[in-house]
Amino acid sequence: xxxxxxxxxxxxxxxxLASLSVSFGIRExxxxxxxxxxxxxxxxxxxxxxxxxxxxxxxxxxHLRVLQRFDQRSNQLQNLENYRVVEFESKPNTLLLPHxxxxxxxxxxxxxxxxxxxxxxxxxxSYILEQGHAQKIPAGTIFFLVxxxxxxxxxxxxxxxPVNNPHRFQDFFxxxxxxxxxxxxxxxxNILEAxxxxxxKEINRVLFGEExxxxxxxxxxxxxxxxxxxxxxxxELTKHAKSxxxxxxxxxxxxxxxxxxxxxxxxxxGRLHEITPEKNPQLRDLxxxxxxxxxxxxxxxxxxxxxxxxxxxxxxxxxANIELVGLKQQQQQQQQSWEVQRYSAELSEDDVFVIxxxxxxxxxxxxxxxxxxxxxxxxxxxxxxxAGEKDNVISEIPNQVLEVAFPGxxxxxxxxxxxxxxSYFVDAQxxxxxxxxxxxxxxxxxxxxxxx
Ligand SMILES: *[C@@H]1O[C@H](CO)[C@@H](O)[C@H](O)[C@H]1NC(C)=O
Numbered sequence: 319x320x321x322x323x324x325x326x327x328x329x330x331x332x333x334x335l336a337s338l339s340v341s342f343g344i345r346e347x348x349x350x351x352x353x354x355x356x357x358x359x360x361x362x363x364x365x366x367x368x369x370x371x372x373x374x375x376x377x378x379x380x381h382l383r384v385l386q387r388f389d390q391r392s393n394q395l396q397n398l399e400n401y402r403v404v405e406f407e408s409k410p411n412t413l414l415l416p417h418x419x420x421x422x423x424x425x426x427x428x429x430x431x432x433x434x435x436x437x438x439x440x441x442x443x444s445y446i447l448e449q450g451h452a453q454k455i456p457a458g459t460i461f462f463l464v465x466x467x468x469x470x471x472x473x474x475x476x477x478x479x480p481v482n483n484p485h486r487f488q489d490f491f492x493x494x495x496x497x498x499x500x501x502x503x504x505x506x507x508n509i510l511e512a513x514x515x516x517x518x519k520e521i522n523r524v525l526f527g528e529e530x531x532x533x534x535x536x537x538x539x540x541x542x543x544x545x546x547x548x549x550x551x552x553x554e555l556t557k558h559a560k561s562x563x564x565x566x567x568x569x570x571x572x573x574x575x576x577x578x579x580x581x582x583x584x585x586x587x588g589r590l591h592e593i594t595p596e597k598n599p600q601l602r603d604l605x606x607x608x609x610x611x612x613x614x615x616x617x618x619x620x621x622x623x624x625x626x627x628x629x630x631x632x633x634x635x636x637x638a639n640i641e642l643v644g645l646k647q648q649q650q651q652q653q654q655s656w657e658v659q660r661y662s663a664e665l666s667e668d669d670v671f672v673i674x675x676x677x678x679x680x681x682x683x684x685x686x687x688x689x690x691x692x693x694x695x696x697x698x699x700x701x702x703x704x705a706g707e708k709d710n711v712i713s714e715i716p717n718q719v720l721e722v723a724f725p726g727x728x729x730x731x732x733x734x735x736x737x738x739x740x741s742y743f744v745d746a747q748x749x750x751x752x753x754x755x756x757x758x759x760x761x762x763x764x765x766x767x768x769x770x
Contacts, residue, residue, distance in 0.1 A: 353658050353659070353660050354646065354657060354658075354659050354660070355659075355660045355661075355662060356659060356660070356661045356662070357661075357662045357663060358663070361661045361662065361663055362391055362392030362394060362395070362661075363392070363394075363395075363642055363661050363663075363671055363672045363673070363674070364640075364661070364663035364665075364669070364670075364671055365385060365386065365391070365669065365670040365671065365672075366669055367666075367667070367668030367669050367670070370385055370386045370391075370670070371383040371384065371385055371386075371405060371668075372384055372385075372386065374404075374489075375497055375498075375542060375543055375544070377497070377541060377542040377544055378409075379408060379409045379412045379542070379544040379545065379546060380406070380407050380408030380409055380412060380414075380465075380471075380472075380544040381405075381406075381407055381544075382404065382405070382406050382414075382543075382544075383404065383405045383406075384402055384403070384404050384405075384478075385402060385403040385404070385405075385670055387399070387402070387485050388401065388630075388672060389485065394644075394674065395628075395672060395674070397628065397694075397695075398628060398630070398672065398694065399484045399485050400479060400480060400484045400485060401477060401478070401479060401630070401692075401694060402421075402477075402478040402479075402480070402485065402487065403475065403476070403477060403478070403630060403632065403670060404423075404475070404476040404477075404478055405473070405474070405475055405476075405668070406463070406472075406473070406474040406475075406476065407471055407472065407473045407474070408463070408465045408471065408472045408544050409465065409471060409544075410465055410467045410468050410469055410470060410471070411465065411466070411467075411468065411546060411547050411548075411549070411552060412464070412465050412544055412545060412546055412547060413462060413463070413464050413465075413544070413545050413546075413547050414462055414463040414464075414543060414544050415462060415491060415492070415493055415495065415540070415543045415544075415545065416437070416460050416461065416462040416491070416492045416493070417460065417461070417462075417489045417490055417491040417492060417543070418457075418458050418459055418460045418461070418489075418490050419457065419458075419478070419487050419488060419489050419490065420457060420458070420480060420481050420482045420483075420487050420488055420490075421457055421478040421479055421480040421481060421487035422454065422455070422456055422457045422478070422479040422481065422603075422604060423454070423455040423457075423476045423477065423478055423479075424452065424453075424454050424455075424476065424477040424479075424600075424601075424604055424606060424608075424692065425452065425453050425454075425455055425474055425475075425476045426450075426451070426452045426474065426475050426476075426576070426608065426690055427447045427448060427449055427450065427451045427452075427472070427473070427474055428449065428473045428474065428475055428632075428634045428690060429449060429470070429471065429472065429473040429634070430449070430465060430467055430470040430471055430472035430473060431446065431447065431448050431449075431465070431466060431467050431470070431472065432446075432447040432451075432463055432464065432465060432466075432472050432474065433445070433446055433447070433463070433464040433466050433552075433555055433556050433559045434447055434453060434455075434461060434462075434463055434573070435461060435462050435463075435464075435555070435559075436455060436459050436460075436461050436571075437459065437460040437461065437462075438459065443560070443571070444555070444556075444558055444559035444560065445559055445560055445561075445562060445572070445573045446466075446556070446559045446560065446561045446562075447562075447573055448575070449577070450575045450576040450577035450578075450591075450610055451562065451573045451574070451575050451576075452573060452574055452575075452576060452593075452600075452608055453572075453573040453574075453600070454600035454601075454603065454604065455476075457479075457481045460492065464547065464552060464555055464556070466552045466555075466556050475632050475690060477604075477606065477630070477692045479604060491543060493525070493540070494525075494526050494527060495540040495541060495542050495543055496540070496541050496542060497541070497542040497543055498542075498543055500525065500526060502525060502526075503526055560572075562574060562575060567579065567593070567597060567598060568597065568598060568599065569599070569600075570599045570600070571600075574593065574598060574600075576591050576592075576593060576608055576609075576610040576690075577591055577610060579591055579592075579593065583741070583742040583743065585740060585741070585742065585743050586614070586743075587613065587614050587616075587617030587618070587740075587743035587744060587745065588611065588612055588613035588614055588617045588619065588683070588742070588743035589611070589612050589743075590609055590610075590611045590619075590742065591609065591610040591611070592607060592608065592609040592610075593607065593608050593609075594607045594696060594699075595607060595696050595697050596697075601696070602697075605694070605695060605696055605697055606692055606693060606694060606696050607627065607692075607693035607696035607699065608690070608691070608692060608693070609690070609691040609693065610688075610689075610690055610691075611687075611688070611689050611690075611691065612686070612687065612688050613636075613638070613681065613683035613686075613687045613743060614683065614686055615636075615683055615684065615685050615686050615687075616683065616745065616746050616747055617682075617683045617687075617743050617744070617745070617746060618680060618681070618682050618683070618743065618744050618745070618746035619680060619681040619683075619742065619743055620680060620703060620704070620705045620706050620738075620742065620743070620744055621643075621678045621679065621680045621703070621704040621705055622678065622679065622680075622701050622702060622703040622704060622742075623675075623676055623677055623678040623679065623701070623702055623704070624673065624675050624676070624693065624699055624700070624701055624702075625675065625676070625698075625699055625700040625701075625702060626675050626676075626695055626698070626699050626700075627675055627693035627694060627695050627696045627699035628672065628673065628674050628675050628693070628694045628695060629672070629673040629691050629692065629693050629694070630670065630671075630672055630691065630692045630694065631670065631671045631672070631673060631689055631690070631691045632668070632669075632670050632689060632690045632691070632692075633665050633666060633667055633668060633669045633670075633671075633687070633688075633689045634667070634688045634689055634690055635667060635686070635687065635688040636666075636667070636683065636684075636685045636686050636687035636688060636689075637664065637665060637666045637667075637683075637684045637685045637687065638664075638665045638681050638682055638683045638684055638685075638687045638689075639662065639663075639664055639665070639681075639682040639684060640662065640663050640665055640671055640679065640680070640681050640682075641660055641661070641662045641679065641680050641682075642660070642661040642662070642671075642673060642677055642678070642679045643658065643659070643660055643661070643677060643678045643679070644658075644659050644661060644674065644677045645657065645658060645659060646658075646659040664684075665689075675695070675699075678704060682746045683746070703741070703742065705735075705738050706738050706740060706741040706742060706744065707736075707738065707739055707740065707741045708741035708742070709741065709742075710735070710741075712735055713735050713736060717731075717732055720732065720735075
């Protein structure tokens with residue numbers, strides 16, 4: 319109410335001077351107290367896709383790759399020991415052969431379409447998955463994946479949570495290919511003959527193709543675990559597949575689409591879709607949240623941190639600069655001290671970046687950007703923003719405390735914290751634009767200039 323009585327010009331003048339002194343203050347501090355910066359190879363949270371994925375399988379129809387162990391990269395990521403990231407890509411009209419693994423998988427479609435079939439002792443379920451669809455594949459479930467599309471590649475990211483071993487899991491393929499032996503072949507002749515009530519020659523010929531190989535008949539072995547399918551075969555396999563229903567968000571076993579929900583944050587610079595364990599039983603099981611984020615070129619996801627979830631971010635499309643802030647221990651005589659450290663990286667497609675819990679992060683989209691994030695340890699996680707109008711934790715600190723904590727006067731601190739009128743996503747260039755226009759001496763800044 320008081321403010322209304324202050325003449326507008328004077329108010330503007332004060333605001334301008336305040337912003338001037340604050341921005342100088344910050345810059346000086348940045349220059350005098352150098353923040354150490356880790357980028358590229360020295361940044362343990364950044365996994366460049368060219369360097370850190372190991373190929374498990376590759377042929378002309380697609381590939382399967384697994385990301386290096388998180389805990390081996392850095393001891394700051396010890397608690398991700400039991401999580402692995404797998405990427406699968408396949409060409410149109412192909413099949414990834416039936417197999418199971420000693421890991422729970424959380425599968426998300428990043429591009430293209432898939433028909434996923436899960437096989438259980440009492441039946442099977444086939445689902446049509448599209449971009450943004452997610453589905454848990456429980457450990458030990460036999461599954462196979464068809465890319466039914468005639469043109470588009472299918473790209474899938476799986477979060478793997480091994481059950482026998484921390485950090486290691488294996489794929490058990492049912493049939494033999496040149497790349498991989500059928501696990502059934504591990505059994506002795508006597509066990510196989512008795513179990514199938516058949517002669518071993520017949521078993522070998524029909525299941526393992528050992529004799530057929532020479533004849534190159536129908537019985538010859540497949541070249542690899544990703545194979546080509548005929549149109550009729552695809553039509554047949556797709557016929558009984560279900561599209562996911564609207565209700566499937568809360569389903570125990572049906573796939574759900576991250577993009578079907580209203581975004582939790584959205585404005586002209588970006589939007590964030592998120593499904594938490596509270597909303598979906600499959601995610602509750604794994605204690606993981608999933609976010610699917612689009613940021614427009616020139617948009618900035620303002621600094622925020624997750625209260626307890628560690629986030630594994632996978633870039634689907636586009637490029638961004640990311641800044642993560644953490645503390646690094648410094649060895650000084652007798653004393654332990656912690657130094658603020660900036661971990662930055664230039665992200666591009668397929669790159670992975672880990673955001674530890676409590677570490678603030680900001681993402682600057684340098685092109686239109688789309689990424690997927692797995693939040694590990696997600697139950698009751700909260701995202702705390704450090705700027706912006708909504709969900710800003712700093713603005714919840716009482717003025718009296720802000721005044722003591724920061725060098726500026728209480729009023730100035732509050733003004734600065736409340737200045738940003740947008741929330742979550744903002745213009746990454748706004749200050750540069752403002753400075754440019756000030757350089758050009760627009761009428762307002764000329765008036766203000768005469769004030770001091
Ligand atoms: C975002 O990146 C662009 C391009 O590199 C740069 O011009 C801009 O200053 C950055 N913005 C922020 C807020 O870092």
